[in-house]
Amino acid sequence: MLEFARYKQKALSGLDRCAYIQHFGLLQYYYGNPPRVSRGQGPLPGLPPRYEPFAGGNPDCANSEEAMPDGVHPMPQGYQHIIERCYQAVYKDWLAAGKTVQEAAAAAK
Numbered sequence: 001m002l003e004f005a006r007y008k009q010k011a012l013s014g015l016d017r018c019a020y021i022q023h024f025g026l027l028q029y030y031y032g033n034p035p036r037v038s039r040g041q042g043p044l045p046g047l048p049p050r051y052e053p054f055a056g057g058n059p060d061c062a063n064s065e066e067a068m069p070d071g072v073h074p075m076p077q078g079y080q081h082i083i084e085r086c087y088q089a090v091y092k093d094w095l096a097a098g099k100t101v102q103e104a105a106a107a108a109k
Helices: 002-012 026-031 076-097 101-108
Strands: none
Touching: 026 076, 076 101
């Protein structure tokens, strides 16, 4: 899955007005997955343009049942975390300054 995400990030990097935002490990950060991942521990996923670290959390662990009760879809608050992360990563600056997506992504560093 991470290899495909890296492929998408690379494929989209040359497109005008397009920024790649990924959130691997984001819900692990907020909800943890005890005992291997504690809530609020581990790195958040990297933001454009460097994406360091590419995946946050512990890539060897799934999300907890608290984060994804059915094992696939985040709970409503989980979606809110994803939306907020996208907004902070790119859309905030893009909307506020009328910047292109690339300019906003570069400013998000």
